[in-house]
Amino acid sequence: MESEKAKILPFYVLIDVSASMSGRKLDEANQIMPQVVDALAQAPILADKVRFCVIDFGSDAQVRLPLCDVLDEHSSLPPLTIRGATSYAAAFRVLRSEIEINVKQLKADGYLVHRPAVFFISDGEPTDPEHEWRTAFGELTGFATYPNFVPCGVDQANPKVLASLIHPATGPKQMQMYLMEQGQNPADAIAAIAEILISSMLASGQSMAQGSSGMILPAKQDLPAGISAHSSDDFV
Amino acid sequence: MSTHTIGLSALGPLGEQLGVGGQGRVFLAPAITLDDVAGPLVYKQYKPGHVPPHGLSAVVSRRLRMDVATRQRLDRLAVWPVRIVEQAGAVSGVLMPLIPGQFFEDRYLPSGRPTRSLREVQHLFIDPDRALRLGMPAPTTAQRLLVCRDFAAALHLLHRNDLVIGDINAKNAVFRLDARPSVMIVDCDAIRIKGAAAVVKQLNAPDWEPPEDTLTQATDLYKFGLFVLRCLGPGAMASVSRDPARANAVLAPEGRTLLRASLSHRPADRPTAQDWGRFFDGLQPVVRRQSAPAPPPPATSTPGWKRDPKTKRWVQAT
Numbered sequence: 445m446e447s448e449k450a451k452i453l454p455f456y457v458l459i460d461v462s463a464s465m466s467g468r469k470l471d472e473a474n475q476i477m478p479q480v481v482d483a484l485a486q487a488p489i490l491a492d493k494v495r496f497c498v499i500d501f502g503s504d505a506q507v508r509l510p511l512c513d514v515l516d517e518h519s520s521l522p523p524l525t526i527r528g529a530t531s532y533a534a535a536f537r538v539l540r541s542e543i544e545i546n547v548k549q550l551k552a553d554g555y556l557v558h559r560p561a562v563f564f565i566s567d568g569e570p571t572d573p574e575h576e577w578r579t580a581f582g583e584l585t586g587f588a589t590y591p592n593f594v595p596c597g598v599d600q601a602n603p604k605v606l607a608s609l610i611h612p613a614t615g616p617k618q619m620q621m622y623l624m625e626q627g628q629n630p631a632d633a634i635a636a637i638a639e640i641l642i643s644s645m646l647a648s649g650q651s652m653a654q655g656s657s658g659m660i661l662p663a664k665q666d667l668p669a670g671i672s673a674h675s676s677d678d679f680v
Numbered sequence: 681m682s683t684h685t686i687g688l689s690a691l692g693p694l695g696e697q698l699g700v701g702g703q704g705r706v707f708l709a710p711a712i713t714l715d716d717v718a719g720p721l722v723y724k725q726y727k728p729g730h731v732p733p734h735g736l737s738a739v740v741s742r743r744l745r746m747d748v749a750t751r752q753r754l755d756r757l758a759v760w761p762v763r764i765v766e767q768a769g770a771v772s773g774v775l776m777p778l779i780p781g782q783f784f785e786d787r788y789l790p791s792g793r794p795t796r797s798l799r800e801v802q803h804l805f806i807d808p809d810r811a812l813r814l815g816m817p818a819p820t821t822a823q824r825l826l827v828c829r830d831f832a833a834a835l836h837l838l839h840r841n842d843l844v845i846g847d848i849n850a851k852n853a854v855f856r857l858d859a860r861p862s863v864m865i866v867d868c869d870a871i872r873i874k875g876a877a878a879v880v881k882q883l884n885a886p887d888w889e890p891p892e893d894t895l896t897q898a899t900d901l902y903k904f905g906l907f908v909l910r911c912l913g914p915g916a917m918a919s920v921s922r923d924p925a926r927a928n929a930v931l932a933p934e935g936r937t938l939l940r941a942s943l944s945h946r947p948a949d950r951p952t953a954q955d956w957g958r959f960f961d962g963l964q965p966v967v968r969r970q971s972a973p974a975p976p977p978p979a980t981s982t983p984g985w986k987r988d989p990k991t992k993r994w995v996q997a998t
Contacts, residue, residue: 482791486797488806489802489806489919493920517813
């Protein structure tokens with residue numbers, strides 16, 4: 445008899461809700477969750493593979509959508525609202541704690557758990573001291589269930605800072621960073637990043653059984669207009 | 681140029697692009713009609729480097745050599761490539777029938793956005809209440825058994841004609857429940873003739889891998905077993921399940937035995953599509969008492985899409 449033990453990919457989206465995100469950028473960010481749900485409604489067996497979580501961060505970080513099957517009848521989508529500064533440190537700490545709890549829970553429920561996937565979307569530089577967010581990031585990427593981390597920057601985000609967050613930065617399973625190209629509208633760029641994260645989620649979910657890393661990013665030629673992909677050594 | 685090949689120019693002006701995938705793009709081809717195809721046609725244009733290297737003409741020719749009755753049955757159960765399309769002496773794509781409108785569902789996505797979805801068999805595998813919430817049908821057990829019965833008949837026809845489907849999965853077959861519940865295989869690129877190489881490399885979709893490496897009619901039968909299991913035991917994790925016990929509640933002892941044998945690691949153990957067909961046929965009197973009998977579809981027409989003479993737009997044939 446075959447084992448029924450299924451493999452789950454926990455997929456996290458971290459969204460900047462600092463003051464600079466207000467207006468159309470926030471409107472687009474608020475479209476991400478409904479778009480993810482629509483995408484899964486069109487590929488509903490992926491709900492057997494992917495769990496989705498949304499964390500937003502401003503002065504602090506909050507879990508807005510706890511890791512769940514978004515097609516579940518009881519899951520509801522909270523609106524994102526603006527909350528002050530840009531604390532990367534808070535985002536990394538909350539994410540680490542969530543991953544730890546979620547992975548433990550999934551394993552206790554009898555699932556095999558794939559390395560978590562993270563899309564981190566920011567429109568500005570961190571407002572907390574560098575040593576603080578670097579320490580928090582080190583703790584996030586230094587533990588056994590560290591995530592595959594994909595930073596995405598629009599508007600005033602600092603490419604050098606974001607490039608240092610790509611994880612793993614090297615090796616066969618290295619991740620990438622997505623940046624808004626010069627002169628683009630930042631709200632449109634957030635919509636484009638949503639498209640990338642959804643196609644990554646679908647492709648990752650579909651391919652999981654084939655022993656891949658569990659996280660697939662779109663090929664460069666398939667990226668939406670106005671967004672460029674970078675690896676960690678593109679910015680020094 | 682032989683009868684199974686036509687030049688790109690013979691297609692006339694192409695219509696709307698219907699889809700794009702890893703292998704190529706699909707366009708309506710409203711200006712061309714073929715005597716041997718009942719409904720509208722589409723042109724699948726392969727991406728550079730994705731033209732199947734060989735074997736395509738064999739699959740197209742096989743259909744053209746069938747007697748009319750068999751060919752019409754084939755056209756009802758598979759979106760078969762009906763002509764190879766060449767440009768400047770090289771294969772550029774294939775002509776295929778348009779998937780009939782009865783295999784699409786008009787629905788609203790959870791965000792409220794209206795959409796028209798191909799009714800892929802993956803929607804049979806999820807929890808029926810969830811399917812309803814997502815705007816898709818939630819067939820009864822009786823209807824599910826009829827879908828399985830039709831799939832078995834389709835598989836039997838293909839196998840009897842020495843064909844191997846290769847890639848049976850959650851997305852490359854679609855279903856309808858009106859009239860007689862039935863399935864249609866929509867991606868025939870991986871089909872090959874027994875004893876010949878596949879048109880494209882035959883691959884296994886994730887969660888549909890058979891125990892053995894080489895894809896044959898025996899692996900089709902294994903994958904059909906997975907289809908039966910997932911269709912009859914829908915719900916959480918059905919799409920990845922390989923445990924035949926999942927369908928115990930809806931299968932008579934004989935069906936349970938067939939399902940266990942289908943999922944055997946020994947290819948020789950697996951029942952044929954005809955074995956399955958006989959089993960499902962035997963269930964029909966019971967099934968008919970449970971659900972209102974549906975009239976069989978008229979055998980002569982292939983309802984689908986037609987061009988409105990006034991507006992020139994594609995509309996669903998009635």
